Amino acid sequence: MQRKDFIDVKRIVIKLGTNVLRNDDGEIAVSRIYSFIEGIAKLVKAGKEVIVVTSGAVGLGKKKLNLDSTDGDGVKQACAAIGQSRLMSYYETGFATYEIPVAQILLTEDDFSTRHRYLSLRTTLNKLIEMNVVPIINQNDTVSTIELDDILAGMQVCFSDNDKLSALVSSELDADLLILLSDIDGLYTANPKENPDAEFIKEVECVNDEILELGSGASDGGRGGMKTKLEAAKLVTRFGGKVLIANGKIPYVIDKIFNAEELGTMFIPTSENLSGRKRWIGYATNVLGKIIVNEGAKKAIIENCTSLLPIGIVKVINEFKQGEVVSICDENEVEIARGMVNYDSEECKKLVGAHSDEIIKILGYKNYDAVITRDNITNLV
Numbered sequence: 001m002q003r004k005d006f007i008d009v010k011r012i013v014i015k016l017g018t019n020v021l022r023n024d025d026g027e028i029a030v031s032r033i034y035s036f037i038e039g040i041a042k043l044v045k046a047g048k049e050v051i052v053v054t055s056g057a058v059g060l061g062k063k064k065l066n067l068d069s070t071d072g073d074g075v076k077q078a079c080a081a082i083g084q085s086r087l088m089s090y091y092e093t094g095f096a097t098y099e100i101p102v103a104q105i106l107l108t109e110d111d112f113s114t115r116h117r118y119l120s121l122r123t124t125l126n127k128l129i130e131m132n133v134v135p136i137i138n139q140n141d142t143v144s145t146i147e148l149d150d151i152l153a154g155m156q157v158c159f160s161d162n163d164k165l166s167a168l169v170s171s172e173l174d175a176d177l178l179i180l181l182s183d184i185d186g187l188y189t190a191n192p193k194e195n196p197d198a199e200f201i202k203e204v205e206c207v208n209d210e211i212l213e214l215g216s217g218a219s220d221g222g223r224g225g226m227k228t229k230l231e232a233a234k235l236v237t238r239f240g241g242k243v244l245i246a247n248g249k250i251p252y253v254i255d256k257i258f259n260a261e262e263l264g265t266m267f268i269p270t271s272e273n274l275s276g277r278k279r280w281i282g283y284a285t286n287v288l289g290k291i292i293v294n295e296g297a298k299k300a301i302i303e304n305c306t307s308l309l310p311i312g313i314v315k316v317i318n319e320f321k322q323g324e325v326v327s328i329c330d331e332n333e334v335e336i337a338r339g340m341v342n343y344d345s346e347e348c349k350k351l352v353g354a355h356s357d358e359i360i361k362i363l364g365y366k367n368y369d370a371v372i373t374r375d376n377i378t379n380l381v
Contacts, residue, residue, distance in 0.1 A: 009176035020248030037094035039254025080141035106140035167232035181248030186265030282378030289320030307370035
């Protein structure tokens with residue numbers, strides 16, 4: 001895809017990583033953040049709709065308290081509380097120069113996982129954009145309890161870093177383009193810091209398993225890394241959005257991107273175009289329960305997009321209620337899909353391996369022939 005076509009978009013989500021917002025001393029990189037603000041302001045003045053997802057609050061709080069680490073109960077949350085106000089002051093001051101209002105929005109996993117909150121958030125964000133306000137979004141580390149609650153230790157959360165958060169925001173708002181700015185130039189065939197022969201990848205047409213394997217761990221100082229960026233790219237491209245991973249330390253990088261300069265790795269949208277409901281089921285919910293299925297059910301779900309019938313179930317793990325989203329896994333407990341269940345966990349356990357016409361006999365009633373209907377399943381492979 002040509003760069004000029006790639007950047008011909010209306011609604012843009014820009015994610016600013018921790019390592020591009022701070023200097024080597026851990027303090028905010030003032031000139032760089034104001035450069036980002038200037039670039040975003042130009043986009044807004046040109047009629048673009050821009051949403052910012054920002055990192056940096058925890059790092060700023062850690063620096064303010066002169067801490068070497070954020071280990072320990074509540075330390076990271078305390079750092080976030082201190083750093084968030086400092087972070088927002090830069091955005092408010094910077095955008096005020098261009099007479100652009102901003103709105104602070106702090107989000108937790110439940111804001112996406114709970115359906116009515118998810119829809120309410122979408123309404124609010126769309127209204128802010130309609131009012132020519134730039135939303136500044138960050139994870140609400142101060143009140144997020146996922147990392148503190150042992151009861152939720154087995155839960156797959158919808159996001160635990162701002163790469164995934166930016167992808168969920170892009171999905172929720174049907175953004176045309178997600179730009180992930182970090183301290184890396186883009187995607188390589190290997191880690192360029194470890195392998196001098198690594199080759200730069202200019203364009204990715206499909207984020208498949210081979211591409212996902214190119215991801216590495218978290219970057220220094222942040223919680224993300226190439227792995228989380230590739231997972232974000234997979235989600236966004238599945239609903240028809242574009243993704244660009246680029247180096248935010250390049251001077252005036254936003255201006256250069258929208259001048260069609262050859263920066264970063266482009267991820268091209270697929271033709272799949274997942275519906276909003278399918279996106280929410282597959283990516284925006286916290287998942288605790290698991291349903292293990294046999295090989296026949298796995299094949300039917302992946303290849304034919306069928307419903308999950310009781311006869312295909314091998315095992316039910318953890319507790320869940322009717323209407324909640326669960327993970328659908330093969331017999332090796334590898335996740336293949338997610339779906340919204342028609343029966344709770346105790347009912348599902350009684351139905352393991354049964355034919356659909358036996359449901360009334362087993363339960364005394366029947367709501368559905370399928371444990372999960374095909375319209376409520378999102379394939380992940």
